[in-house]
Amino acid sequence: MTRRDLPSVDRLLQVVRAEADPTWPGALLREAVRAELDDLRGRLQAGEEREAAPPEALLRTLAEQVIARITTELRPSLRPVINATGVIIQTNLGRAPLSAAARAAMHAVAPGYSNLEYDLVDGKRGSRNVHLETLLTRLTGAEAALAVNNNAAAVYLALLALAAGREVIVSRGQAVEIGGGFRIPDVLRQSGATLVEVGTTNRTYARDYDAAITERTAMLLRVHSSNFRLVGFVHEASLAELATVAQAHGVPLVDDLGSGTLLPTAPFGLAPEPMVQESIAAGADLVTFSGDKLLGGPQAGLLVGRAALIAQLRRHPLARALRLDKTTIAGLEATLRSYVRGQALDEIPVWQMISAPLPRLQARAEALAAALQAAGIAASVTPCRSAIGGGSLPGETLASVGVAVLPGPVGAEVLMQRLRLGEPAVIARINDEQLFFDLRTVGEDETDALVTRLRDAS
Missing domain, CATH: 3.90.1150.180 (Aspartate Aminotransferase, domain 1)
Incomplete structure (x- = not known):
């Protein structure tokens, strides 16, 4: 076969039109025909195609390949x-599968309008925060709550709103990297805060934090090592100890749990994973965790803690850029209601699988x-x-x-x-x-x- 044996674009297009879905646009057909012929010319030039074929057979084969190409292009990229x-x-397969209640809630609000930012009682403009805040504060014991699009965003917003231009104290063993190259030192630098590392990789005490606090200190940050574990000769200051230090100096204590959980993991033969409500009870001023990990809901970053700090985060311009859409809020609300009803083990797929x-x-x-x-x-x-x-x-x-x-x-x-x-x-x-x-x-x-x-x- 040589390039002279190839049909013209118009001739191949004519055959393709006769076989293709009549709803496909002409421009799409022509583009696919050109691409198929270009690919074949490339294979001929590389010596990969040698056998000649009768013109009509070649035309039929090319038309089938063009239609297959378009079918593949039009097929959804994101599939079950x-x-x-x-x-x-x-993570690569989408993290937590959603509960039937979450899916139904998302489906209910997706097709039309909703009271996303409208108060149906007063008939006035409302806030999208109200749909989740009451549930989150009830479940965690926090004063206030805010939801953004993932936990990395939650951490970044907290640093930017509370610590830009000042210092953040972190244990050297917690200056970690999580998935996707998200490094705590890099995030701190990007937020405009200065990282102050204390202790050593394997042993850090409350006194190390206490000694590092200055008038430039904006917060103490504890980062849960979600994706690795240090064993052996190790020591980590407890959250209660850090809360005592933070309160003595009047600086906030932020606890980044990464995944976080509202249910205990030990009853299932697993190591204890930090529970959000325990962090609040131990004295953390702000806690960040994920919506689509052990919580079992859609992707979100959740911040719970003192009302004054949450108010600062809400006022920051970045909060608007990171806010959730109506379908995510609906799915997350339904997920949280499963916890409020005490039905998380029975209704949320992640916990159904664990148990x-x-x-x-x-x-x-x-x-x-x-x-x-x-x-x-x-x-x-x-x-x-x-x-x-x-x-x-x-x-x-x-x-x-x-x-x-x-x-x-x-x-x-x-x-x-x-x-x-x-x-x-x-x-x-x-x-x-x-x-x-x-x-x-x-x-x-x-x-x-x-x-x-x-x-x-x-």
Whole structure:
């Protein structure tokens, strides 16, 4: 085949129009035709295409490829995924799945208007903060609350509003980097605050903070090491000790929990994760935490604490740039109401997964393995360990049950690729040339789809 064998743009476009969806714009068709012909010319120039084809056959093949190209481009980029990795708060897969109540609340306000900033009782302009503040203060014991678009934004807003041009005291062991290159020293510098490190990487005492306070000190900042753990010869000043120091000098104490939680994790065999209400009770003046990690709601950064500090944050110009939209507020409100009603374990998927009993996981794994075996797929039930993920509870795992699948002649990598590229996409683990599916993170309503995808991909 040579470049002379290629059809003209108009000739190929004519064939494509006859086969394409009639709602597709002409400009989209022409652009795709040009792109397909350009790609083929490039392959010819590189010597990758040598075999000639009859003109009509070539035309038909190119038209099919153009339509496939457009179909791929028009398909949504953000798509549902079955998470069989066993990582509950999987950052790359969107973190916390939302509860039925949260999804319903978001769907209810999305299509039309809402009272986002309108007081229905007084008939006057209202504030979007009221939808969440009462719930957050009730659950945490704080005086006031504010929600922004993620916890990194919450920390940055606090630093910018309360510490710009002044000093912030941080333990050397807490000047950390979290996901995405978010480094506490860099954030402090960007906010205009000056970092004052105290103590050592592994041992810091309350007296170290006390000795570093000057007239330029704006706050004491405690950063929870969400995604790593120091062990061995270590010491960290307690929040209550830091609160005593901060109160003695009249400076605020800010506690960045990263994930944060409103429920205890120890009853599930996990290490204790800092609880927001405990930070407030211990004397923190401001606490920041995430909406889409252990809280189990949509992405948000939540700030709770003293009313005077929250008021300062609300007045800062950046607060408007970081505010939440109506659908996120609706989903977060519904999530918080599950906690207020005492139904978080039953209604919020993250906590449903954390608290899932092993016998139930065992039964589900056996049913999945049997369904796969009936479809001619070699599958076996095997114990495994699930992780919390999302920068929460580093190194902590939960006993779980999964299904191992022998991929057959196609091999593990090819089978995994087929599962990733299908609808719905399936993400699992590969171990010893087997695909492994942890049932803890697979919804009961996803099992049939998982069987179908494996059957079709094998």
